[in-house]
Amino acid sequence: MERLRMAVVGAGTWGKNHVQIYQAHPFAEVVAIADPVPGKAEALARELGVPASFTDVETMLDGCDCDAVAVVTPDFAHAEATIAALKRGRHVLIEKPIATTRADLERMTAALRDSDVRVMVDLHNRWNPPFHEAWRSVRTGAIGEVQSAYIRLNDTKWVATTLLPWAAESSILWFLGSHSVDTLRWIVGSEVRRVYAVKREGVLRELGVDTVDLYLTTLEFENGVVAQMENGWITPDSNPNVNDFRCSILGSQGQININASNHQLMELFTPGKLTVPDILVQNHVFGRPAGFAYQSIRSFVDCLLTGEDFHVTVGDAIRGVEVILAIMESAECGLPVEVDYQYPDFA
Ligand SMILES: NC(=O)c1ccc[n+]([C@@H]2O[C@H](COP(=O)([O-])OP(=O)(O)OC[C@H]3O[C@@H](n4cnc5c(N)ncnc54)[C@H](O)[C@@H]3O)[C@@H](O)[C@H]2O)c1
Structure with missing residues (x-):
């Protein structure tokens, strides 16, 4: 893999940061964004020049050519998108916390055991x-x-x-x-x-x-x-x-x-x-994301490209x-x- 194609789920405050961090990485790009609120992913995609937007995660995953997925939905809503990505063999970066209930942990660990992709959680x-x-x-x-x-x-x-x-x-x-x-x-x-x-x-x-x-x-x-x-x-x-x-x-x-x-x-x-x-x-230097909260996200890309172990x-x-x-x-x-x-x- 020479270049990482990312899809982002969640077009809110932190989802926007994810998109900008991948776009600023020399070996990554964002191919699609999904958000269930009508028009929200579309507006962010237009603002940041992302080629495709969706209101449904599964439709996005079936319709876009991505290597990895960033799950940037609210704390309680990380399981569905993660499981959908795992089932389709996409690597996943999940925002913290990985889950907020034992039931979601059960479903996510079952899906993780059935997959051979790489997963990191953004404990930055x-x-x-x-x-x-x-x-x-x-x-x-x-x-x-x-x-x-x-x-x-x-x-x-x-x-x-x-x-x-x-x-x-x-x-x-x-x-x-x-x-x-x-x-x-x-x-x-x-x-x-x-x-x-x-x-x-x-x-x-x-x-x-x-x-x-x-x-x-x-x-x-x-x-x-x-x-x-x-x-x-x-x-x-x-x-x-x-x-x-x-x-x-x-x-x-x-x-x-x-x-x-x-x-x-x-x-x-x-x-x-x-x-x-x-x-x-979360600071920027000459327009590029520079703070440590951005470095953890960049590290996910780097480790996928180099094959190094994740730090979390x-x-x-x-x-x-x-x-x-x-x-x-x-x-x-x-x-x-x-x-x-x-x-x-x-x-
Ligand atoms: N690592 C960090 O420094 C950092 C900082 C802030 C937030 N976060 C994490 O990022 C995640 C997103 O936070 P945010 O501040 O961007 O929130 P936000 O409310 O600004 O954005 C969340 C987006 O997800 C969408 N969404 C997608 N699936 C959804 C679903 N199933 N139910 C409801 N909404 C759904 C919402 O429409 C919204 O646009 C959270 O888990 C949060 O803890 C991490």
Whole structure:
């Protein structure tokens, strides 16, 4: 394969980014876009010069000549398009989380077992420069043996009330907690054995969005590490960054502290307002997508073309979902819950 022909499912905010990233890649192109909302894929295809658009995924897959499919539908709607692509032997990049229910995990793992294509899930925080450096430092033994970790990844209310029309059908655990769990598993280098979570609700419901405000979770890993994880969707909209993102890793001989909310590289003061411009996540340099949230997507293309292993395995994504299902159960019943891993055959 010298050139990768991509089809994109979901013509929303992030689907548009996917299209632009493939178009900017020297060895990729976008041949089709699908979105169930009439006119939406067509409008994006026209805007970005994509040759074909569809309202139905299966019709697109049967009618376009693509090598791989990017599934960029809302969090709860990743299974149908993924299974349709797998059945037709197309490689798949699935936006995080891979699924939000045990039922979807069952259907997706069955389809994965029946296919021999390559699948990656876009858990992009592994490409986030300070987190990549933290992972590397832990691997080289710079802080000794990891003892505990703290990670906080919150969004402003605006994301739940305004940006995502489907926020009530997801939650902060699926939207951002999927990144937090993956980051912890990756850096700690072990699986989560047991979780204890507490949730609070009401602020978003008052604002008309029927979803949980925040989860505070303790996670115990197989290797003895204990972590605290905070995920909330009610950070004030006045926060200079849409994310409120901190992390500490405590080792037997050292510590790593990350403040990814305020990168302290640039502050922009305009009349009456201070902002911290995004120069690491979704930024562009000379019109080309440059941030780490774009590098993960580009990496999917690169690894398919070179044959290298993906930096996130399907097993990583599946186990992350199983951890979140345990967190939700714990927050519901008020007791610690052992994570129920049902797919050990996925590496
Ligand atoms: N990796 C990242 O940095 C990142 C950032 C933002 C969003 N995301 C993920 O990308 C996915 C899409 O997010 P978004 O912000 O683009 O959402 P969005 O609402 O802007 O776009 C989703 C699109 O999917 C379409 N769609 C396709 N199939 C659908 C179905 N079965 N039901 C309902 N709608 C369907 C909708 O019409 C809509 O156009 C989510 O899973 C989200 O978590 C990832």
